[in-house]
Amino acid sequence: MQFAETVAEIARGIAVGDTSAEETARECLERIERADPRVCAFVSVDGDLALSRARKIDAARAAGETLGLLGGVPIGIKDNICTRDGHTTCGSKMLGSFTAKYNARVVDLLEAAGAVIIGKTNLDEFAMGSSTEHSISGCTRNPWDATRVAGGSSGGSAAAVAAGMVPAALGSDTGGSVRQPASFCGVVGLKPSYGRVSRYGLVAFGSSLDQIGPIANDVRDVAMLLAIIAGHDPHDSTSVVAPVPDYVTALDQPVRGLRIGVSSEYFGEGLDSTVADAVQAAVAELEGQGAQTVPIELPHMKYAIACYYIIAPAEASSNLARFDGVHYGRRAADPDDILDLYESSRSQGFGTEVKRRIMLGTYALSTGYYDEYYLKALKVRTLIKQDFDRAFDQVDVIVSPVAPTTAFRIGEKIDDPLTMYLSDIYTISANLAGICAISLPCGFDPNGLPIGLQLMGPAFGEQRLLQVAHQYKLQSDFRARIPPTPQAGA
Amino acid sequence: MSQSIAEATVRHVAHLARLTLTDDEVEQFTSQLAEILAYVRKLSELDTDDVPPTSHALSIKNVFRDDMIEPSRPPGETLHGAPDSQDGFFRVPKVLDQEVI
Numbered sequence: 001m002q003f004a005e006t007v008a009e010i011a012r013g014i015a016v017g018d019t020s021a022e023e024t025a026r027e028c029l030e031r032i033e034r035a036d037p038r039v040c041a042f043v044s045v046d047g048d049l050a051l052s053r054a055r056k057i058d059a060a061r062a063a064g065e066t067l068g069l070l071g072g073v074p075i076g077i078k079d080n081i082c083t084r085d086g087h088t089t090c091g092s093k094m095l096g097s098f099t100a101k102y103n104a105r106v107v108d109l110l111e112a113a114g115a116v117i118i119g120k121t122n123l124d125e126f127a128m129g130s131s132t133e134h135s136i137s138g139c140t141r142n143p144w145d146a147t148r149v150a151g152g153s154s155g156g157s158a159a160a161v162a163a164g165m166v167p168a169a170l171g172s173d174t175g176g177s178v179r180q181p182a183s184f185c186g187v188v189g190l191k192p193s194y195g196r197v198s199r200y201g202l203v204a205f206g207s208s209l210d211q212i213g214p215i216a217n218d219v220r221d222v223a224m225l226l227a228i229i230a231g232h233d234p235h236d237s238t239s240v241v242a243p244v245p246d247y248v249t250a251l252d253q254p255v256r257g258l259r260i261g262v263s264s265e266y267f268g269e270g271l272d273s274t275v276a277d278a279v280q281a282a283v284a285e286l287e288g289q290g291a292q293t294v295p296i297e298l299p300h301m302k303y304a305i306a307c308y309y310i311i312a313p314a315e316a317s318s319n320l321a322r323f324d325g326v327h328y329g330r331r332a333a334d335p336d337d338i339l340d341l342y343e344s345s346r347s348q349g350f351g352t353e354v355k356r357r358i359m360l361g362t363y364a365l366s367t368g369y370y371d372e373y374y375l376k377a378l379k380v381r382t383l384i385k386q387d388f389d390r391a392f393d394q395v396d397v398i399v400s401p402v403a404p405t406t407a408f409r410i411g412e413k414i415d416d417p418l419t420m421y422l423s424d425i426y427t428i429s430a431n432l433a434g435i436c437a438i439s440l441p442c443g444f445d446p447n448g449l450p451i452g453l454q455l456m457g458p459a460f461g462e463q464r465l466l467q468v469a470h471q472y473k474l475q476s477d478f479r480a481r482i483p484p485t486p487q488a489g490a
Numbered sequence: 491m492s493q494s495i496a497e498a499t500v501r502h503v504a505h506l507a508r509l510t511l512t513d514d515e516v517e518q519f520t521s522q523l524a525e526i527l528a529y530v531r532k533l534s535e536l537d538t539d540d541v542p543p544t545s546h547a548l549s550i551k552n553v554f555r556d557d558m559i560e561p562s563r564p565p566g567e568t569l570h571g572a573p574d575s576q577d578g579f580f581r582v583p584k585v586l587d588q589e590v591i
Contacts, residue, residue, distance in 0.1 A: 099570075099571070101563075101567050101570055101571075194548060195548050195550070208545060208546050234555060237550075237553035240550070303536065305529075306529060306532050309529075309530055310530055317507060326573070326574075326582055327580065328571030329571070329573070330573070331574065335583055336583075337583050337585075338582055338583050338585045340583075341583055343509060343510040350509075355509055356522065356523075358509065359500070359503055359504065359507060359519055360523060366503060366506060373530065377530075378544055378545055379542070379543050381543070381544040382541050382542055383538070385544055385547065417522055417526065418525050432547070434548060435547075459547070
């Protein structure tokens with residue numbers, strides 16, 4: 001069921017006339033119709049709109065125009081990224097009928113490159129979660145095993161790519177929400193450095209942590225998509241004015257002589273031994289290609305989860321204050337007064353996990369606790385960032401697992417928030433430090449579930465990060481394995 | 491398990507966050523927040539007296555643009571997501587002559 005072709009191959013096929021954008025979109029819609037009743041990767045799909053956009057691409061080509069890099073390539077967009085057409089629900093009852101009046105910057109950039117937006121993908125409500133179980137649109141299932149989660153919060157995007165419904169999708173990553181689902185679903189997912197990609201039009205969760213990132217089957221596709229969505233945007237003051245390098249050309253450089261950092265902090269207690277073995281084998285593969293392994297220390301890594309679960313909920317509680325039943329979103333019927341309007345609208349509109357994080361964040365920011373929790377976490381964040389600064393003085397990339405286990409069972413952690421939070425252990429420090437990190441497949445466990453390898457690079461070091469990922473993947477044959485084809489009625 | 495956070499505190503925080511919680515939610519959040527707070531308190535092991543806080547991973551300080559007048563979005567567009575509006579304004583229940591806090 002996997003798209004046999006990569007983004008680059010599809011674009012080339014359309015550009016040379018082997019196929020048309022309309023035919024490609026039609027195939028994509030058929031695949032969604034076939035597979036999505038089981039996977040539940042999409043929140044909404046507008047087939048007619050996608051086909052009419054595809055026909056415009058075909059008309060442009062027929063008129064002799066040169067198509068963009070993504071001319072006619074179907075792409076899924078996580079449903080917390082605003083699109084002018086259709087709804088942007090964030091998986092929340094609060095925004096169940098919300099429509100945006102503008103496209104997120106990344107959506108404009110993709111469309112300018114010729115991409116055909118096929119639909120919006122499922123997520124944990126407001127991107128808060130690690131399993132895509134917390135969504136009004138239902139739970140996304142892992143294409144490799146429908147009894148297991150796809151990961152989260154960009155579970156819909158990762159599952160849609162893994163199940164061959166689209167060749168690529170965008171997700172967002174606040175603490176691992178692109179990388180962990182990519183790992184669970186056996187695809188490639190990148191969290192760019194903070195400031196690399198405009199967040200304009202991304203519904204804010206943790207503003208100092210959020211980044212939009214691409215998910216695809218291939219490192220080259222991820223590099224190509226990053227080159228398109230990266231860059232400064234006057235509408236996002238945290239997007240950095242820095243040149244966008246040619247990520248794709250850099251991929252072909254060998255890794256010989258590069259220094260790969262390995263920290264024992266990433267291989268400690270709680271890590272499944274199958275995952276550890278697969279990651280160690282990946283390190284050995286890179287060594288075999290001539291990279292040099294360097295032991296590094298990240299002494300504050302063990303504080304990352306505690307630090308993150310103060311900072312992220314604090315920022316979320318502030319960001320989600322805008323959902324007040326007045327400006328947009330759900331409004332409670334017949335409020336007694338303005339206070340009741342706020343409280344009833346919010347209590348009816350938000351799900352349990354979102355309320356839990358708002359509560360946690362409000363507590364951490366409240367008088368008497370601010371210094372003990374929030375300020376303390378900001379200081380520990382400095383220590384975590386300094387650990388990475390020191391490490392990247394010695395190495396080019398750092399290697400680790402993406403998650404301590406492969407995809408867990410649906411329902412397994414939903415009643416135990418702290419256990420769910422702990423599953424983010426290897427991914428969240430990259431968000432705290434603002435560095436870039438990528439997840440790519442490095443093996444399978446005995447149940448046939450994909451294992452993810454994480455590579456981390458310094459801020460704005462995507463070029464080398466993608467290069468190492470690509471060189472590793474060239475030599476690993478994991479892409480040859482594809483999820484089982486969904487059976488009708490299964 | 492020792493409760494490090496009282497139900498009354500949970501109700502107070504809910505009010506600050508403009509959330510109305512059911513009794514079940516209060517009970518659930520009291521024990522879950524206690525557990526999460528007990529976990530995050532491991533940060534107190536670290537001496538951070540001389541460590542500056544990081545609120546942002548970038549070194550960007552202030553970002554200014556030229557002070558040029560640009561067209562605003564039309565009021566109709568700003569209000570398009572409003573659940574209730576009238577005459578180009580957001581419509582809310584009466585707020586005067588009322589104790590809000």
